[in-house]
Amino acid sequence: MLEDVEPQNSQGDFLDALVVGLSLFIEKFGDKPIQKRIFLVTDGGSPINYNSVDSITDALTERQAKLNVIGVGFSGALDKPNMSDTQIENEKQIRKIVQNVDGVLFPVANAIQMMSVLKSGQPRKTPVFKGCLELSPLLKIPVHSFKKTAKAGEPKKTRISLLSQDPDSNKKVKTQCEYFSFDNIDVQIPKTQRSKGYKYGNTIVSFSSQDEKVLKFSSAHGMKLIGFTPMEKVPRYHFMGNVEIVAAVQHDKNAQSAISALAHAMAETEHCAIIRYSKGKNAPFIAALYPRIKQEMDSLYCVKLPFSEDIRDYPFQPLSDIEITEEQLQVTEDVINALDLTKVTNDEGELEEPFKPKNIHNPSLQHLYQVLFHKALHPDSDIPPILPVIDESVSPDEELFRKNQQLLTNFKNVFELIPTEEKQPQKKFWSQELLDEDVNIDSYINASNKLPNTTVTSHTNKPNMEKIIKGNTSTVGSINPANDFREMLARRDVDLVKKAISEVIVQTRRMIKESVYQSYYAKAIECIKELRYGCLIEDEIEDFNNFMFSIKLDMKGKTRNDFWEIVVNEKINLITVEENICSAITKEDAQNFLFGDLLPSVANNLPEVEMPDAIEEPNDIDDLFDALE
Secondary structure, three states, X not given: OHHHOOOOOOOOOHHHHHHHHHHHHHHHHOOOOOOEEEEEEEOOOOOOOOOOHHHHHHHHHHOOEEEEEEXXXXXXXXXXXXXXXXXXHHHHHHHHXXXXXXXXXXXXXXXXXXHOOOOOOOOOOOOOEEEEEEEEOOEEEEEEEEEOOOOOOOOOOOOXXXXXXXXXXXXXXXXXXXXXXXXXXXXXXXXXXXXXXXXXXXEEEEEOHHHHHHHOOOOOOEEEEEEEEEHHHOOHHHOEEEEEEEEEOOOOHHHHHHHHHHHHHHHHHOEEEEEEEEOOOOXXXXXXXXXXXXXXXXXXXXXXXXXXXXOOOOOOOOOOOOOOOHHHHHHHHHHHHHOOHHHOEOOOOOEOOOOOHHHOOOHHHHHHHHHHHHXXXXXXXXXXXXXXXXXXXXXXXXXXXXXXXXXXXXXHHHOOOOOOOOOOOOOOOHHHHHHHOOOEHHHHOOHHHOXXXXXXXXXXXXXXXXXXXXXXXXXXXXXXXXXXXXXXHHOOOOOOHHHHHHHHHHHHHHHHHHOOOOOOHHHHHHHHHHXXXXXXXXXXXXXXXXXXXXXXXXXXXXXXXXHHHHHHHHOOOOOOOOOOOOOOOOHHHHHHHHHOOOOHHHHOOOOOOOOOOOOOOOOHHHHHHHHHO
C-alpha cells in the first residue's frame, strides 16, 4: 500500500476527510456498539471552510468516535517561523476540535516515537465464566470470573501467496487437506471412512466420531464448593494455568455482600476454598479460591490445581550426607540480602523494586513488534537487531552486581567447585566385553564344596552374559506376563522364584476376572502353561497344584465355567509324582481331577488355598513403557 501512495501538490480539506471516515463507520457497522477510532494525518497547509465544523464535532460525539490527529510540522511553541498563516490558523482550529471531542493531538515525530515505545495491550474485560458459586444446594452466589493472568499470544499470522496476481484476493491462501490410502496413493479416503486412533502399545485403537462423543467427559456448568483447607496445605508449585478473579455480579448487593464476607472470613482464618469448576459442558477440574480484599471491591482469586496424573515426582539424590558449614551459610545469607530487589533504590535514591511483572515486557513480542514496525516502513530492508531496552528488561542489573562483586567472590570461594571431566565412552563389541569380564568360580561349585580364595572380584559396571541374554526383569507385568515370568526364573543374580510364581498367579486371575467375551483367556492359558513348566523345573509343585485346585473350585459350574472348559480341552493337569517325586498326585488322581470330581482324599492332604479378597492392580502405563524400551 505504501508503494501505491505518491506525494501530490493538490490541496485537501481535512474536514471532508473526517466526514468520509465517519460515514464509512456508519455504512459498515451501523449502530453496533464497537470502538471507533479515526486517525487524521495533516499538515494544515490548505485553506479550510469551517462553517460545518459544529455539525461534524456533534456527529463525532454522538457516534462516540475517538479522534487522533497526527500533525505534520505542528508544535506547541508560540513562535512558528516555518509555518504559514494558514497552517497556524488550521492548527488552532484542529486543537479546538480535538478538545471538543475529547481527542488527542501530537506531532508526527512524537507519533513515531510512541509507536516504538514498549507497551502491553489492554484486553477487553470479558468474563470467562458466568454462573453461580454453589456453597450448598440452598446457597448459590451469582458470580462472574475474569482472567487475571493469561499468556499473551503473537499477532495472528495470515498465509499469503507471493505469486498471486488477483488484486481482490489480497494474496490470501486457501488450505485444502486430502487423505489417500497408504496401500494405493491414487485412492482418496472420504471423511466418512476416516476415524481417529489412540496408540496403545503397538496397537492403534480406533475411535469413531460417535465414540468420541461418548468418551468425552461432560459436566454441569458451575462452581461447587468441596470444602476448605489451610492455605499452607496447598503448595504454590501445584498452581496450574491462568489465574482468574471471581467477583459477584455487578449491581447485586446481596451477592457482593456474600463474596465479601467469604473473602474476609477466609483471610482471617488463613484458609482457602477447594471447588469443582466446570465451564460449559467441558470436563471439570479442581481449583482453589483465595481471598482478594481491595478497597474498591472484595473478590476471590481462582487457581487451577493438578490431578494425580498431572504431578511429576522425580527421585533425586539425597543431601543428608552433605555438611554445610556456618561460614557457607553466612556468606549465602549475605548474598541474598545484598541482591534483595525490594531494597534497590532508583536514580533519585528512593526505594523502587525493579522487575515487577507489570513493568517487564515480553522480549519476544516486543522484538516482533519492533520488526513489524520497521518492515512496514522499509519492506526491503533486513531485520533490525533487538533494541537494547528490550534485552535490558529481562537482564540482571549490572550496577547491582558490580556493587556486590566482593560478596559474589566470597560466595564462590567458600564453595569449591571442581570441574569433572566427562569420559567419552569407547566403542567396544559385546564379545570383547565378555572376554574382559572376570569369572566367578563360586557360581559353578556347590555351597558345601566351596573352595576358598577362588573368587575373582568382578567390575560392577561391566555387562555379563546373563544380563545380555536374560535381561533384568524383576516383576511380572500385565503386558507380557508369561515372558516376564520366564525371565525372572532365568535370573541367577537374585532368587525371584517365589515372587515370580505369586505375581504370575495374580496376573492370571486378574486376566480371567477382567476378560470380556474371553478376550484375555488365551493370555491366561499361556501363563498357566508357563507356570506349570516353571514350577516343575524349580520343584515348586505344591504352589502349582494348589493354584489348579483353586481354579477348578472357582470356575467349574460358575460364571467362568467357559474358562475351565478351555483348561480341560488344553489338558492342563496337575503335576504328578511320575513327573516330580515332590508331588503327592498320582496319574489316576490327575485324570480324576481334570475329567471328574475334586479329589477329597488328596485335597485334604494339601494346605488350604488362601485367595485374596482384592487383587492389587498393576500399573499398565509403566508396563507399556517397559514394553516399548
